Amino acid sequence: MKATTIKLLLAKLALILVVSNASAQELIGTRIDVNKGSNYTDNVWLYTIASCTNNFDNGWDGYKEKGSPKVPQLFAIENDGEYQIDATNNINNTTLGFVAGQDSVYTLTFNHQNMQLGYSKLYLVDSVANKTIDVYADGSTYTFTAKNKTVVKRFKIVSELPVTATILQPDSIDSSNTKSTDISSTSIVSSNFANTYPQNVTLVKNTYSGDDNIIKSKKIKVYTTQKMIVVTNEDKKIGQLSLYNASTGKLVQQSTFNAYGTTVIPADVALGNYIVYAKTQDEELSKTVLIQ
Numbered sequence: 001m002k003a004t005t006i007k008l009l010l011a012k013l014a015l016i017l018v019v020s021n022a023s024a025q026e027l028i029g030t031r032i033d034v035n036k037g038s039n040y041t042d043n044v045w046l047y048t049i050a051s052c053t054n055n056f057d058n059g060w061d062g063y064k065e066k067g068s069p070k071v072p073q074l075f076a077i078e079n080d081g082e083y084q085i086d087a088t089n090n091i092n093n094t095t096l097g098f099v100a101g102q103d104s105v106y107t108l109t110f111n112h113q114n115m116q117l118g119y120s121k122l123y124l125v126d127s128v129a130n131k132t133i134d135v136y137a138d139g140s141t142y143t144f145t146a147k148n149k150t151v152v153k154r155f156k157i158v159s160e161l162p163v164t165a166t167i168l169q170p171d172s173i174d175s176s177n178t179k180s181t182d183i184s185s186t187s188i189v190s191s192n193f194a195n196t197y198p199q200n201v202t203l204v205k206n207t208y209s210g211d212d213n214i215i216k217s218k219k220i221k222v223y224t225t226q227k228m229i230v231v232t233n234e235d236k237k238i239g240q241l242s243l244y245n246a247s248t249g250k251l252v253q254q255s256t257f258n259a260y261g262t263t264v265i266p267a268d269v270a271l272g273n274y275i276v277y278a279k280t281q282d283e284e285l286s287k288t289v290l291i292q
Helices: 002-020
Strands: 028-034 042-048 073-078 081-088 094-099 105-113 123-126 131-134 140-145 152-158 213-215 220-225 228-233 239-245 251-257 261-266 272-279 284-291
Touching: 042 073, 081 094, 123 140, 131 140, 220 272, 220 284, 228 239, 228 251, 228 272, 251 261
Parallel strands: 042 081
Antiparallel strands: 028 042, 028 105, 073 081, 073 094, 094 152, 105 140, 123 131, 123 152, 213 284, 220 228, 228 261, 239 251, 239 272, 272 284
16 A cells, blocks of 8 residues: 555656646647556556657656556657656657556556547557557547466557558447546747747748748748747758748747657747757758747
8 A cells, every 4th residue: 555655755756847847838648547447447648749759858747656566557669768757758669668567357448638639640669469450530449358467568658550450440439538637738848949039041021921931941840829830840850940030030939840740849939920940960940930
């Protein structure tokens, strides 16, 4: 009982740290429950935060503290340890470890938050049962059997799959999910952009006109919503993003964005017109946007 209590307290403390590190923007992520509603349950939280890595990020991540052997243990496995709260810049290829409790049949329930802002697909790969399940829908469940008492790297969360993969539907979708553990925020990664707008591009100082691209790209798309900058990058290279004041050309914010995915970045600036300059090794895009 003591071990379980300590585990829960540590998990709550880690969640409090995440909330204290958060802004008013919504975080992209999922909480995965195992055996939700039974006497013995466990959870793992996976979040997409632009500044986080696959190692421990102070103020965001929470290490796993295993409790009673009666309780199933579900956690993310990274290079430097096991996590109950795992914040990375991309959820794709996240490995989940599992240790069985006193039961032999278990159900995973996926509780998503703003998943559509960062990903268009999400799958659970069960390496033991050799199954791939579509878990993109909020409330998706997956039931499996397990008796292992040592750590097994059983599951992987992926957002991209080989064309030849056979996709199974989830066992069910639980529409009664609550959002009591939803957490707000995402974060910014610094880059090395210059402090003024690139000189090879004509600075636009007119009022916002919606889609007046200065530089166009076939692989990078940018739009704003609710004081968030959403960058969709189809290029194989990660990119750098700078936000400039449209009137003065002054650099006001810098970030990085993922390759082959969508990155959501809070616009930590005053409301108004800005120029977004997004660049990878092979692609670049610049456009005027309205932050509102």
